[in-house]
Amino acid sequence: MKKEIRIILCGAGRVGREFLKLLDERAEMIESKYGIRPVLSAVAESDGAAVSDGGNGLSIAGLLKHLQNGGTVPDFPIFGVSLMAGPQVIQEIKADVIIEATPTNLSDAEPGMTNVTAALKNGLDVISANKGPFVLFFREVRELAREHDCSVHLSAATAAALPTLDVGLRSLAGSTVLSVEGILNGTTNFILTKMEISGCRYEEALLEAQELGIAEKDPRYDIDGLDTANKLILISNLIFDTDYSLGDVDVCGISRIGQEDIDGAAKRGESIKLIGSIQTSEKGIVLRVAPEAIKRSHPLANVSGSEKAVSYLTDTMDRITVSGGKSSPVGAAAALLKDLINAYS
Numbered sequence: 001m002k003k004e005i006r007i008i009l010c011g012a013g014r015v016g017r018e019f020l021k022l023l024d025e026r027a028e029m030i031e032s033k034y035g036i037r038p039v040l041s042a043v044a045e046s047d048g049a050a051v052s053d054g055g056n057g058l059s060i061a062g063l064l065k066h067l068q069n070g071g072t073v074p075d076f077p078i079f080g081v082s083l084m085a086g087p088q089v090i091q092e093i094k095a096d097v098i099i100e101a102t103p104t105n106l107s108d109a110e111p112g113m114t115n116v117t118a119a120l121k122n123g124l125d126v127i128s129a130n131k132g133p134f135v136l137f138f139r140e141v142r143e144l145a146r147e148h149d150c151s152v153h154l155s156a157a158t159a160a161a162l163p164t165l166d167v168g169l170r171s172l173a174g175s176t177v178l179s180v181e182g183i184l185n186g187t188t189n190f191i192l193t194k195m196e197i198s199g200c201r202y203e204e205a206l207l208e209a210q211e212l213g214i215a216e217k218d219p220r221y222d223i224d225g226l227d228t229a230n231k232l233i234l235i236s237n238l239i240f241d242t243d244y245s246l247g248d249v250d251v252c253g254i255s256r257i258g259q260e261d262i263d264g265a266a267k268r269g270e271s272i273k274l275i276g277s278i279q280t281s282e283k284g285i286v287l288r289v290a291p292e293a294i295k296r297s298h299p300l301a302n303v304s305g306s307e308k309a310v311s312y313l314t315d316t317m318d319r320i321t322v323s324g325g326k327s328s329p330v331g332a333a334a335a336l337l338k339d340l341i342n343a344y345s
Helices: 014-025 027-034 060-068 086-092 112-121 134-138 140-148 166-173 186-198 202-211 227-237 259-267 329-344
Strands: 002-012 038-046 048-051 080-082 097-100 125-128 179-185 247-253 270-280 284-295 308-314 317-322
Touching: 002 014, 002 112, 014 038, 014 048, 014 086, 014 329, 027 038, 027 329, 038 060, 038 086, 038 329, 048 086, 048 186, 060 112, 060 317, 080 179, 080 247, 086 097, 086 112, 086 284, 097 112, 097 329, 112 125, 125 329, 134 140, 140 202, 166 179, 166 227, 166 308, 186 227, 186 259, 186 270, 202 227, 227 247, 227 270, 227 284, 259 284
Parallel strands: 002 038, 002 097, 097 125, 247 284
Antiparallel strands: 038 048, 048 080, 179 270, 179 308, 270 284, 308 317
C-alpha cells in the first residue's frame, strides 16, 4: 500500500512553482519507485491560499496553468480563499509536511519563521529552501522540532542542488568530521574564475555576471560573503550541533581582490577562491569566510564558473569532495523534492 503524504506549500514564487512542476511531472515515478503518494493539500501565499482538505488534493497542473495565465493563488477557482495566510492554513488543513519556499528574510525571518513555528507546533515536518528561520533562530526551531517529534530538512537552503548536507549527515555517518571547506556561492566563484581566465578586472567580471543573470542587481549579499556565511552556519549547526549565528563567523568578501592578486596566485600555482571553512580543534569550532589562494592540487581549485563544491575531511574516510549541482530555482526545487522523498520513503 502506498503511503500518502499530504503537503502544504508556503510560497508560490519561482522555487515554489518549479517544485510543483517537478511534483506533477514525476508523481507516477515517485509512487512506483519510492512507495509514496504526494498530495497537495494547500498552497499558501501572503494574500490568501488555495486549499483542498481531503481526497486527491489540489490539481497541480490546473493550478500551474492558472498561475501561468496571470491568476493568483487565492483566486484559483473553487479552491481559492482570500486572506488566509500560511499559519491559518497550517492550523486548519490536514497535512504531514510543509514545503517552506517563501523568500529568505535575514532581518526577522518572516513570514518563514511564523510558518515554520506553526508547522512544528501542529506536528508537521518542515522542508525548507528558506534560510532565514534557521540562520536567525536555529535554537528555537531545533527545540520546537524535538518537542513535537518533527523533522527538519534543509538541503535546498544549503547550496541548492549540491548535496552538501546529504554527504555530511548521511554518507559520513560513523566518521568524525574534522573540517569542512566549501565554495558555496556561484556568483563569487564566477567572478573569480572570469578574472583568472580572461584577465579582466573585478568590476568587468561582476558586470558580466549581472548581464548573465548570475549576480543580482545589488550583489552585496553574495560578494561580501554573507550568503556563504549563512550556508556555513547551517552546515555547522546541523553537522556539529552548534548554535552559531552570523556574529560567530569571521567574514571577508571578494570586492578587494584585484587582478594583481589573481596574477600573483597564478604565478605560485594557486587559484583564489572564496572559501567557507569550518575548523575543529580542542579549543572549539571556528567558522570563516574569506578569499584564499589554494594550490591547484586542492580539490576545490578546479571548481570553475558558477559551480559550487564542498569538501569534508574525516578521521576514517579521509577527504570526500562533491561539486556541481544546478544553481537555479529548478535546482532548489529538486533539492526540496529530494528531501521529501528521503524523508518518507
